[in-house]
Amino acid sequence: MLKKLLIILAFLGPFAAQAQTAQVTVFAAASLRGALDQVATDFGATVALSFGGSGTMARQVAAGAPADVVILANPIWMDWLVENGPTTQGAPIDLLGNSLVLIVPNSTSTAPDPANLTTFLGDGRLAMGQRNGVPAGIYAAEWLQATDQWNGLRDHLAETDNVRSALALVARGDAPLGVVYRTDALAEPDVRVVYEIPADLHSPITYPAAALTRAGAAFLAHLQTRESRAVFASYGFTPVTAP
Incomplete structure (x- = not known):
């Protein structure tokens, strides 16, 4: 009996090891690049990360x-993906x-009036995510509408x-001003934050x-372990799930 058991375990061993090291594929919002890369290195299997706009990833x-x-x-x-995509393993969670923030190139010594961006821009353009599909652009548009600047910008x-x-x-200086996540600004040494956009305006x-x-x-x-939460926090994210 013991001999048979050992033979079975020897046969199953390679398959068990393969299951433990199977690649995990993750589709993630572009703003998670860096933080998610680091968190993935501590996982016990290979992780393939694909980054892009949230709408693109969902579609x-x-x-x-x-x-x-x-x-x-x-x-x-x-919500759209849950309705139109594959079945999820349990309900989605709010992870982070x-x-x-409002940013300018590091070479820019002046700062805009957050309530009057048009004057600061001049002939330049405000860089932001696409207003109808990119979350950061959706939030930015809400802020501009709340401050009565949308029609002019x-x-x-x-x-x-x-x-x-x-x-x-x-960062390249192709746009004099931009609206991005705080975590993005922290990750890019060639920009500086000139304004923290109030959370109650979007x-x-x-x-x-x-x-x-x-x-x-x-x-x-x-992703919800204490160690992963600490990594996300070091990149400026706010973990919102319980440890």
Whole structure:
């Protein structure tokens, strides 16, 4: 009996090891680049990370792109994915929080009046995510509408397909001003923050996450560990799930 058991275990061993080290594929909002890269290195399996705009990520997964975990930067897109995409392993959770800031290139010595950006821009454009699909752009548009600046600025925008592209425009000096997440500004040495946008002037910024497979559920649990939460906090995110 013992001999038979040992033979079975020897046969199953390679398959068990393979299951433990199977690759986990994660589709995530572009603003998580850096923080999620570091968190993934502490997971006990290979993690393939794909970053992009939340709308793009949600549409790709709904169209059949293979993903084990999806982390977006807006609950609206997660709600859309739950309705139009594959079945999730349990309900999505709110994983992280963030905030919006106004940035300029490091070479710029002056700062704008947050209530009158048009004067500061001149012939330049305000870099931000696309207003109808990129969460950071949606939040930025809400702030501009709340401060009665939207009508005057809507034709002076440089809208991008993800927030990191808006950050790059300002870092290169191609745009004199930009609205990005606080975490983006912290990650880019060639920009400086000139204004912290009040949280009550736009919808709450949350990052909902959902597991689509059993392997994804294990990685999602890893994202909520004390160690992972500390990494996210070091990048400027606010973990909103219990440790």
